[in-house]
Amino acid sequence: MSTMLSVVQPTSTWYLVLSAVLFGIGTIGVMVRRNPLIMFMCIELMLNAVNLSFVALSSQIANIDGQVAVFFVLVVAAAEVVVGLGIIVSIMRRRTTLTVDDMSGLKG
Amino acid sequence: MELFVFVVAAAMVLAGALGVVTRSNPVHAAMSLVLTLFGIAVMFVAHNAHFLAAVQVIVYAGAIVVLFLFVIMLLGVDKAEDLSVEPITNQRPLAAIIGVGISSIVIAAIVSSRAGLGAVGEGVNETTVDSPDANIRQLARVIFSDNVFAFEITSVLLLVAVVGTVVMARKTKSVGTGK
Numbered sequence: 001m002s003t004m005l006s007v008v009q010p011t012s013t014w015y016l017v018l019s020a021v022l023f024g025i026g027t028i029g030v031m032v033r034r035n036p037l038i039m040f041m042c043i044e045l046m047l048n049a050v051n052l053s054f055v056a057l058s059s060q061i062a063n064i065d066g067q068v069a070v071f072f073v074l075v076v077a078a079a080e081v082v083v084g085l086g087i088i089v090s091i092m093r094r095r096t097t098l099t100v101d102d103m104s105g106l107k108g
Numbered sequence: 109m110e111l112f113v114f115v116v117a118a119a120m121v122l123a124g125a126l127g128v129v130t131r132s133n134p135v136h137a138a139m140s141l142v143l144t145l146f147g148i149a150v151m152f153v154a155h156n157a158h159f160l161a162a163v164q165v166i167v168y169a170g171a172i173v174v175l176f177l178f179v180i181m182l183l184g185v186d187k188a189e190d191l192s193v194e195p196i197t198n199q200r201p202l203a204a205i206i207g208v209g210i211s212s213i214v215i216a217a218i219v220s221s222r223a224g225l226g227a228v229g230e231g232v233n234e235t236t237v238d239s240p241d242a243n244i245r246q247l248a249r250v251i252f253s254d255n256v257f258a259f260e261i262t263s264v265l266l267l268v269a270v271v272g273t274v275v276m277a278r279k280t281k282s283v284g285t286g287k
Binding site for chain 1: 157159215273
């Protein structure tokens with residue numbers, strides 16, 4: 001058993017497949033859930049999936065540029081969450097229910 | 109050992125992700141998100157991306173999730189919502205088909221291009237040198253030399269985000285009252 005554990009090493013393909021699955025779960029969440037906060041969390045899931053694949057590939061090809069990209073993604077994600085939650089708070093000031101289906105003011 | 113780390117971290121990531129999508133209470137969903145983010149941080153450590161793992165825990169699991177929880181409490185939506193209704197007909201089956209389809213396409217691309225990928229680095233991580241802070245040194249060198257302009261623009265982005273949020277979330281005084 002211990003020899004088997006030392007032989008089977010997770011390659012970067014495993015990490016990439018995991019990140020693809022995580023991205024799919026995040027996509028399903030954005031499409032299914034109606035609470036904008038949960039939709040934001042699912043977007044964070046998708047961002048993290050991409051970050052994971054960046055880091056896995058960066059380690060695979062021995063190039064640090066992928067980690068630099070992840071660094072900037074982290075910054076942009078933080079800014080995005082701040083602005084998005086500000087929008088949600090200002091929308092909720094006029095409404096009582098928190099559902100994206102009710103926000104149809106721009107519907108033609 | 110690496111296999112063990114991968115299996116545990118992958119279980120954390122997937123359990124947390126499924127929790128975010130399926131839990132009806134937003135607070136529970138936020139806690140599941142913390143689980144996923146920690147799993148991702150563990151994987152960053154496994155890839156010798158120590159700085160990113162630390163930032164992941166501090167910024168994501170710390171700041172962003174706390175921000176989510178603040179907004180949940182502020183809006184008073186910390187109640188379980190009814191997930192049994194399906195407002196659009198066949199929304200969930202269609203979403204499942206699309207999500208699984210996207211994952212399948214990406215996985216197929218990964219598996220089919222696996223041979224070319226393995227030939228590049230053969231899994232050897234040359235970014236790890238003997239020094240424990242080699243990762244931070246390398247990252248800093250690249251960020252502050254090649255990407256220094258992007259780094260400075262990032263500060264402008266954060267400033268714009270902060271100012272925009274303050275403007276949006278501020279209580280707008282009505283014009284006629286004279287105050």
